[in-house]
Amino acid sequence: MNKLKIVSIILLIISTIAILYGLIFNPADWIVITIAIIFIPFFILSFGLLSMAKPKKDEKEERIQEPFIGY
Amino acid sequence: MYNLMADILINVCLAFLFGSLLLGLHRKVMARVQLRPGPPLIQYLLHSLKFFFKESSWPKTISKPFYIAITVILCAIWVTGIIVGPVLKGSLMIIFGIYAVHKIVEHNSGSSSGSPYGKLSCVRAVFSASSELLLFASVALLYLITHTMDIGAIITYQQVHGPLIYKAPLLALMFFMIIVTKAPYSPFSITTGKDIISGFETEHFGFLRGYIMLSESIMWYVLLWLFLTIFFGPISLLWIFIGMIIITIITGFISAITPMLNPNHSVMSQLSIALICAIGTIIPIMI
Numbered sequence: 194m195n196k197l198k199i200v201s202i203i204l205l206i207i208s209t210i211a212i213l214y215g216l217i218f219n220p221a222d223w224i225v226i227t228i229a230i231i232f233i234p235f236f237i238l239s240f241g242l243l244s245m246a247k248p249k250k251d252e253k254e255e256r257i258q259e260p261f262i263g264y
Numbered sequence: 265m266y267n268l269m270a271d272i273l274i275n276v277c278l279a280f281l282f283g284s285l286l287l288g289l290h291r292k293v294m295a296r297v298q299l300r301p302g303p304p305l306i307q308y309l310l311h312s313l314k315f316f317f318k319e320s321s322w323p324k325t326i327s328k329p330f331y332i333a334i335t336v337i338l339c340a341i342w343v344t345g346i347i348v349g350p351v352l353k354g355s356l357m358i359i360f361g362i363y364a365v366h367k368i369v370e371h372n373s374g375s376s377s378g379s380p381y382g383k384l385s386c387v388r389a390v391f392s393a394s395s396e397l398l399l400f401a402s403v404a405l406l407y408l409i410t411h412t413m414d415i416g417a418i419i420t421y422q423q424v425h426g427p428l429i430y431k432a433p434l435l436a437l438m439f440f441m442i443i444v445t446k447a448p449y450s451p452f453s454i455t456t457g458k459d460i461i462s463g464f465e466t467e468h469f470g471f472l473r474g475y476i477m478l479s480e481s482i483m484w485y486v487l488l489w490l491f492l493t494i495f496f497g498p499i500s501l502l503w504i505f506i507g508m509i510i511i512t513i514i515t516g517f518i519s520a521i522t523p524m525l526n527p528n529h530s531v532m533s534q535l536s537i538a539l540i541c542a543i544g545t546i547i548p549i550m551i
Contacts, residue, residue: 215269225268226347233276234339237475238332245471246319253321 197242205239208232268351275346276482282505283481284309286488286512290448293516312481315474323467325378334373335472338479341365345486349493353416356403359490363400363442366483367393370455370464373476377467385463388454388527395534396445396452402438402538405545406494409435415493422497429495432548434541436495440511441537443487447515451522452530459524488512 211232215225288308295302322328341362348354348362367389374386407413409432410421422428429436445452456463468476485508492499492507499507525533 212269212273216267216273219265219267219269222268225272229269229272229276229347230340230344233273233343234336237339237478238336241316241471241475244316246317248319248321 201239201242204235205243208236208239212236271351272343272347275350276343279342279346279350279482279485280312280478281309282508283483283485284312284477286508287448287481287484289509289512290516290519293513294449294520297517297520308477308481312474312477315477316471318470318474320470320472323378326467327376327378330372330376331467332472334369334376335468335475335479337365338369338373338476339482341369342479342482342486346482349415349486350489353419353493354414356406356413356415356418356494359486360400360403364393364397367396373468374455374464377464379467381460381462381466382464384460385455385457385466388457388460389464391527391531392445392452392454392534395531395538396442398538399438399442399445399534402435402442402541402545405432405435405438405542408546408549415490418494419498427495427497432545434544436491438538438541438545439491439494441534443491443511444515444518445534446483446487447519449519449524450515451518451525452534453524454527454530457524 211228214220215228219225285305285308288303288305291308292302292305322331345359345362348358370389371386374382374384374389376382403413406418406428409428410418412418412421418428425431441452444450447453448456456465460466465473465476488508488511489504491511492504496503496507
């Protein structure tokens with residue numbers, strides 16, 4: 194497993210736990226707001242990093258070399 | 265029992281779904297005005313979701329931590345926008361701060377990519393901040409009228425004195441120009457002009473593009489919600505949705521029939537509108 198995948202899994206677990214904590218235990222408002230601002234974006238990011246398709250090994254170099262790929 | 269986190273999550277999902285559909289409607293209106301069939305309404309939403317599963321890689325030219333972090337910041341500021349706006353009805357000053365950070369995100373997203381198109385867009389973001397932030401400074405004029413920066417208090421003010429759109433129409437026009445500026449393909453969207461491909465978004469493809477699109481649909485929802493709440497007062501969610509659809513149709517029409525201005529003309533037009541509307545709002549207050 195590469196480094197990015199490990200970091201993404203850890204981030205996904207932490208952000209899921211944090212959001213569930215805010216949802217279930219209903220702590221003070223400032224804690225909920227802090228959790229929402231930090232962990233909702235991280236939840237989406239880590240989910241995306243895990244769900245995105247990775248380039249094949251032989252195509253990888255070609256992909257990162259190709260700048261200004263656009264839309 | 266009231267659950268703040270549930271409220272935030274529901275509002276974020278609602279903003280993403282409805283904001284995406286509105287941006288889909290925007291494209292549809294543009295297409296119909298230009299006598300094209302256009303994509304279906306749900307195309308923007310489908311694109312945002314589809315990109316989460318597309319092949320993504322990191323170009324050699326990027327500054328990787330920054331390149332990824334900037335998309336997280338974009339999402340974080342508009343989640344904050346949801347919390348301060350529809351959820352808590354908090355201070356307009358925070359919304360102003362969010363808008364200022366959005367300009368910084370445009371700037372840094374372009375510069376982190378290492379692409380010449382991104383860098384050009386990054387310069388334009390600084391350029392456009394001089395006029396867009398001035399337009400958003402309409403919140404200062406709002407303070408002169410209502411003596412509050414609190415969205416909840418502004419709603420209460422309108423319950424007593426009637427909608428602000430009748431009292432300060434030029435102020436509403438200033439705020440509306442911000443919405444026009446942020447509309448896709450608008451005459452003022454110089455940071456994502458097609459002459460620089462997709463501007464600061466050019467190098468963010470695959471999943472990160474989907475992530476940016478998700479944040480932008482939330483941004484669209486927040487800006488429209490703010491406009492309707494600040495200038496029309498206490499209206500129901502149904503009327504807010506109807507208002508959002510009407511504003512999106514109007515901006516789609518403007519985007520379809522207006523060519524994209526060059527950066528100088530864009531900034532000068534926005535500054536002129538800001539100046540005329542500010543003077544036109546201040547004089548009646550002083551009298």
